[in-house]
Amino acid sequence: MLGVDDRLVTPATLKWVKVGLLAGLATIPATIALYVVLGRAVDAALAGENLVRQWPIVLAVLVLMKAGLAWLFRTGQFRASSEAKLNVRDQIYKQVVKLGPGLLGERRTGEIANTATEGVEYLDYYFSVYFVQIWVAIAIPVFLCAAIFWIDWVVGLWMLAGVPLTPLFVGSSARGFRRISKQNEEVKNRNSAQYLDSIQGMSTLKMFNEGERRGQEMEAGNEVQRRLTMKLLAVAQFQFVFLELGFALFSTAVAMGVSLYRWSGGHMSPGEVVACVLLSLEFSRTLLLIGEFFFAGALGREVAAKVVEFLDEKAPVSSGEGRHPAAAPGKPVRIEFRDVTFTYPGADRPALANVSFTLEPNETVALIGKSGSGKTTVTNLLLRTLEPDSGEILFDGIPEKELALDWIRQQIALVPQDPFLFYGTIAENLRVAKADATEEELVAATKAAELYDFVSRSPDGFNTRVGDQGLALSGGQAQRLAIARAFLKNAPIVVLDEPTSQIDVETEALLNRALQRLTANKTVLLIAHRLSTIEQADRILVLDGGKLAESGTRQVLLAQGGIYASMIRTKRAIEARLKPAAAAG
Numbered sequence: 001m002l003g004v005d006d007r008l009v010t011p012a013t014l015k016w017v018k019v020g021l022l023a024g025l026a027t028i029p030a031t032i033a034l035y036v037v038l039g040r041a042v043d044a045a046l047a048g049e050n051l052v053r054q055w056p057i058v059l060a061v062l063v064l065m066k067a068g069l070a071w072l073f074r075t076g077q078f079r080a081s082s083e084a085k086l087n088v089r090d091q092i093y094k095q096v097v098k099l100g101p102g103l104l105g106e107r108r109t110g111e112i113a114n115t116a117t118e119g120v121e122y123l124d125y126y127f128s129v130y131f132v133q134i135w136v137a138i139a140i141p142v143f144l145c146a147a148i149f150w151i152d153w154v155v156g157l158w159m160l161a162g163v164p165l166t167p168l169f170v171g172s173s174a175r176g177f178r179r180i181s182k183q184n185e186e187v188k189n190r191n192s193a194q195y196l197d198s199i200q201g202m203s204t205l206k207m208f209n210e211g212e213r214r215g216q217e218m219e220a221g222n223e224v225q226r227r228l229t230m231k232l233l234a235v236a237q238f239q240f241v242f243l244e245l246g247f248a249l250f251s252t253a254v255a256m257g258v259s260l261y262r263w264s265g266g267h268m269s270p271g272e273v274v275a276c277v278l279l280s281l282e283f284s285r286t287l288l289l290i291g292e293f294f295f296a297g298a299l300g301r302e303v304a305a306k307v308v309e310f311l312d313e314k315a316p317v318s319s320g321e322g323r324h325p326a327a328a329p330g331k332p333v334r335i336e337f338r339d340v341t342f343t344y345p346g347a348d349r350p351a352l353a354n355v356s357f358t359l360e361p362n363e364t365v366a367l368i369g370k371s372g373s374g375k376t377t378v379t380n381l382l383l384r385t386l387e388p389d390s391g392e393i394l395f396d397g398i399p400e401k402e403l404a405l406d407w408i409r410q411q412i413a414l415v416p417q418d419p420f421l422f423y424g425t426i427a428e429n430l431r432v433a434k435a436d437a438t439e440e441e442l443v444a445a446t447k448a449a450e451l452y453d454f455v456s457r458s459p460d461g462f463n464t465r466v467g468d469q470g471l472a473l474s475g476g477q478a479q480r481l482a483i484a485r486a487f488l489k490n491a492p493i494v495v496l497d498e499p500t501s502q503i504d505v506e507t508e509a510l511l512n513r514a515l516q517r518l519t520a521n522k523t524v525l526l527i528a529h530r531l532s533t534i535e536q537a538d539r540i541l542v543l544d545g546g547k548l549a550e551s552g553t554r555q556v557l558l559a560q561g562g563i564y565a566s567m568i569r570t571k572r573a574i575e576a577r578l579k580p581a582a583a584a585g
Contacts, residue, residue: 332523366528369549496526542563
């Protein structure tokens with residue numbers, strides 16, 4: 001009905017569009033009746049009739065009816081726009097979740113945020129003005145011309161002659177306006193992303209004394225946006241002046257002139273002249289509505305097109321109903337990678353090539369390799385934010401594609417190298433893992449994660465705020481909070497992405513105790529960058545250039561004298577060179 005993608009509207013949106021449309025259409029005959037009755041009242045007054053007995057009640061009823069319909073018209077417009085905005089923001093968020101972390105490799109966070117906030121505000125104008133008023137604006141000339149023809153056909157012909165000029169004029173400038181509005185939307189998204197990047201990277205900018213240069217770049221971008229905005233305003237003002245001071249005043253002047261001429265010839269009564277002049281003002285309203293909904297439609301279409309383009313992006317993994325195997329809660333799960341190959345879009349070689357290995361229940365397997373060897377890709381494939389090009393991943397013998405995404409992610413607790421903490425309190429960040437966690441469960445999880453001492457010493461306890469992205473906490477505290485979340489989740493599979501790589505020795509000892517508790521009786525994949533972390537693993541997998549180069553226990557790999565043994569020799573040589581320097585210091 002509305003001529004837009006079905007995902008942008010809901011049944012509630014359609015309902016309120018219809019309410020606004022019917023009220024807007026009903027306002028037209030009510031307005032015509034009001035002006036006709038007012039004209040007859042003028043004639044009656046000139047004829048010396050008693051107006052008190054005949055016309056005031058009728059006029060009052062029509063005025064109240066017109067006011068009520070106008071209120072319903074506006075209510076329908078804005079309720080439709082509100083429903084549409086809520087729905088579109090919801091659709092954008094669902095698409096972000098569906099696309100997953102890989103989305104941020106393709107798009108900037110600020111661009112998505114700007115489309116979901118400021119961009120969607122244009123859809124408010126689109127739904128509240130364009131969809132309803134376009135039909136009302138089309139209907140008004142039909143009703144008015146019929147009414148004026150009924151009063152006097154000569155005046156009706158004069159009014160009808162000017163109606164086609166407005167849409168022709170507005171349409172002639174549509175192409176240029178759409179081009180400018182598209183450029184303006186792209187620049188706004190880019191500037192918003194640049195602004196968000198600058199805030200998030202403020203420490204880095206200040207450290208490299210790049211704040212001023214970055215500010216100049218943002219100023220240049222804002223200047224481009226200002227110029228485009230001024231162009232849009234110039235077009236809008238030109239349309240406004242041409243329509244309101246041109247067509248609108250001209251149509252009223254023509255109606256008045258022709259009506260007075262017809263009255264002077266005895267073809268119209270004074271009341272009919274008044275009615276025609278007042279009705280001509282409604283022609284002016286039509287002309288203004290055409291210009292208004294044109295701009296609303298042009299701006300809204302650009303945003304709608306961008307939203308639809310974003311919603312059309314394909315998720316990197318298929319999302320079927322899948323199965324929810326009936327496994328005992330907390331029971332370790334066997335994982336198998338079977339000839340898995342994956343290539344990132346645009347890459348000239350696979351990130352993983354025919355990789356096969358297993359993770360047995362109650363086993364800790366370390367995955368090591370140089371940067372770019374494929375460790376992170378293995379993690380993303382396991383979490384199913386990416387999908388293999390070929391091969392398959394099995395959970396207790398069931399192919400991953402046959403399992404529901406939510407079931408897979410319920411089985412895995414991830415402790416990343418750089419945990420993300422949401423703005424809020426420690427308790428709110430812990431309850432990301434378990435929304436209904438009691439305070440007793442929070443205490444148990446933080447004690448197990450060696451975080452409770454910090455919480456108990458803090459004046460606000462679990463209500464201590466962590467700051468934006470956890471900046472109010474130290475690196476070790478943030479890591480222990482991430483481990484506490486994993487305790488609350490109590491998943492049978494634990495993925496550790498080198499959680500001790502960026503902390504001091506004392507904090508590492510605390511974390512290792514917490515990790516030992518976390519990984520007890522679990523299937524554990526340890527993404528290792530520091531060789532000291534590998535010692536707790538039962539088995540070691542070595543990736544090299546996207547291929548599984550070595551697999552075995554620490555002793556077996558040392559005896560083989562391959563990549564792992566070479567890494568150990570290099571580590572020992574570096575430590576030997578550092579010891580004399582440390583002693584001299």
